[in-house]
Amino acid sequence: MNNIEKIIQTIKADIKKNPSKLFGLLYPYILLVGLGVGIFYLYNINKVEESTIPPAVPVSTQAEDLPLIMPSESVSSDISSLTTPTDDLINKGKVIFTASCVACHGADGKGDGVAAVALTPKPRNFTSKDGWINSPKLSGIYKTLSEGISGSAMVAFDNLSPADKFALAHYIRKAFVPDPPQDTPDEITAMVQTYHLGENQKNPGQIPVKDAMQLVINDNQSRYQNILSALNNISKDSQPGAQIFSRVTNNKIEALTTLSSSDDWHKSEQSFVDIIVNNINQDGFNGNVYDMTKADWNTFYSYMNKNF
Numbered sequence: 001m002n003n004i005e006k007i008i009q010t011i012k013a014d015i016k017k018n019p020s021k022l023f024g025l026l027y028p029y030i031l032l033v034g035l036g037v038g039i040f041y042l043y044n045i046n047k048v049e050e051s052t053i054p055p056a057v058p059v060s061t062q063a064e065d066l067p068l069i070m071p072s073e074s075v076s077s078d079i080s081s082l083t084t085p086t087d088d089l090i091n092k093g094k095v096i097f098t099a100s101c102v103a104c105h106g107a108d109g110k111g112d113g114v115a116a117v118a119l120t121p122k123p124r125n126f127t128s129k130d131g132w133i134n135s136p137k138l139s140g141i142y143k144t145l146s147e148g149i150s151g152s153a154m155v156a157f158d159n160l161s162p163a164d165k166f167a168l169a170h171y172i173r174k175a176f177v178p179d180p181p182q183d184t185p186d187e188i189t190a191m192v193q194t195y196h197l198g199e200n201q202k203n204p205g206q207i208p209v210k211d212a213m214q215l216v217i218n219d220n221q222s223r224y225q226n227i228l229s230a231l232n233n234i235s236k237d238s239q240p241g242a243q244i245f246s247r248v249t250n251n252k253i254e255a256l257t258t259l260s261s262s263d264d265w266h267k268s269e270q271s272f273v274d275i276i277v278n279n280i281n282q283d284g285f286n287g288n289v290y291d292m293t294k295a296d297w298n299t300f301y302s303y304m305n306k307n308f
């Protein structure tokens with residue numbers, strides 16, 4: 001025990017005997033903190049007055065979290081059914097817009113959502129004809145949603161299916177854009193070709209926002225894709241290694257995230273064991289790892305090394 005610890009011990013014992021001493025001891029501290037806050041406030045009085053609202057997280061956290069969707073391939077829909085603004089598509093568009101776009105674009109589409117304050121350039125005001133980069137045509141909005149607008153907070157929404165993107169485009173055009181312009185047949189054809197809309201679509205899958213946050217998706221698109229596809233493969237697999245994985249994990253995404261956070265374990269079985277065992281229950285793995293034999297570890301290690 002070092003000196004400081006001893007002093008703390010003595011003080012603790014003292015306070016136990018006579019609790020009113022606690023206030024005496026803390027008083028100078030409280031006074032100092034109070035003084036500090038006061039001085040800070042006076043120095044910053046101008047800034048405090050003009051302080052802005054911090055930007056909200058773009059994906060609405062109040063709404064229900066997104067469900068886990070495995071990557072899959074879906075058969076292409078008939079394009080003409082998607083380019084026609086049916087009530088179904090418009091209603092679907094409204095639901096997605098409310099969950100994913102309102103934070104920036106605002107419920108009235110004027111570009112005045114809560115997060116807009118902090119953004120330059122500002123989110124598009126859909127009710128105005130000015131400022132459109134890709135146009136409010138179906139093909140323009142589809143392009144924006146597929147590619148994002150570089151240099152702005154408008155990112156590509158890769159997780160949306162083509163049907164979702166059309167649904168959003170129809171909703172925005174119907175609800176906000178005055179006299180929405182129509183695509184020419186050539187523009188529709190070009191869009192179908194550029195985005196391979198006639199072909200079967202690969203759905204990249206999606207994971208709940210709280211898990212996605214951990215992955216910091218924007219910086220780690222490829223890591224995110226690896227985790228999703230490994231998850232998909234392992235859950236379909238019946239090999240002993242895959243079974244061990246299911247047995248020793250509480251949260252599979254977290255477990256894979258833990259493994260993907262370092263490459264060291266690919267080099268030795270020992271570091272594989274360490275990374276898992278050192279943080280049990282917080283790293284997605286559970287206490288079942290303690291029941292594993294040397295042979296189990298070996299099987300598990302070779303399996304994960306090969307498949308992830």
Ligand code: HEC
Binds near residue numbers: 115132168
């Ligand atoms: C984090 C804030 C943010 C979110 C969330 C967001 N946008 Fe945007 N959006 C912007 C900004 C900023 C611009 C303007 C970009 C520019 O002017 O360079 C923009 C522009 C646009 C445009 C106009 C593109 C053009 O041709 O000029 C469309 C359409 C659009 N967003 C649709 C959406 C849809 C649909 C969603 C939800 C799926 C969404 N946005 C979510 C910030 C956001």
